[in-house]
Amino acid sequence: MNPPVVVTIAGTDSGGAAGIAADLTTFAALGVHGACVVTAVTAQDTTGVRAVHPVPTQMVLAQLDAVLDDLPVAAIKTGMLASPETVVCLSTRLRGLSGTRPRLVVDPVLVATSGAVLGSAEVVAAYREHLLPIADVVTPNEDEFDALGRPDLANVLVTRGGDIPTTNDHGTGCTHSSALAAYLAHGLDRATAAARADAFVARQLHLSKDWTLGRGRGPVAHLHPLTPGEIA
Ligand SMILES: Nc1ncnc2c1ncn2[C@@H]1O[C@H](COP(=O)(O)OP(=O)(O)O)[C@@H](O)[C@H]1O
């Protein structure tokens, strides 16, 4: 039987903790086929974001069209979208889809844990006007919720850290929204998918809490560890 297909539309993190790397490994962990549309390349590590290079909007749309023309996409997750043009054009493209529209999870990546601003005021305005209204679920953290003007919308699910003591939490927001999209693609309703996504992230944070990768906030684990017998 085919796995459900989920697309992430997001940026890269050269340190492998957040963005596309987190999304695709989370999809693999949760049994969905992951496709990816790259919106920006970031030079980033566990200590912060050094540089951002946005991908031109037409190239973002070309990637998305290639995926949508060929694969039976069950769900789409958006992460860092990098420019207002990309937010607006993507929203227009998604609103215009014919047939059964894929479930849409919007993770409005605007501020990284390191404090780096990943979305300008123009990006915020484009989200509010164009993308939030068509999302099934929007998953801002507290800072992003504030940046968006605390929208009073039924589809907004504000994420709020948790009680696992760890500094290895870089990529948790990406992992959480990807898990949510994967569970929706498996056919779960929104409340159940959200509860499962919380549980998945909690388990992954436990797995990586004693890691000592990097000089800053280390990556959350995205996959499950294999036993030595499974690796050999
Ligand atoms: N320390 C933690 N303990 C348990 N769960 C956590 C912890 N940090 C994050 N989570 C889970 O991950 C989700 C996203 O985390 P959050 O910190 O809001 O994301 P972001 O990385 O975007 O700031 C939370 O809703 C929660 O389910």
Ligand SMILES: Cc1ncc(COP(=O)(O)OP(=O)(O)O)c(N)n1
């Ligand atoms: C390329 C890229 N995308 C998203 C983020 C933000 O990641 P997120 O998991 O929401 O939060 P932090 O790990 O930064 O707290 C990013 N840093 N880079």
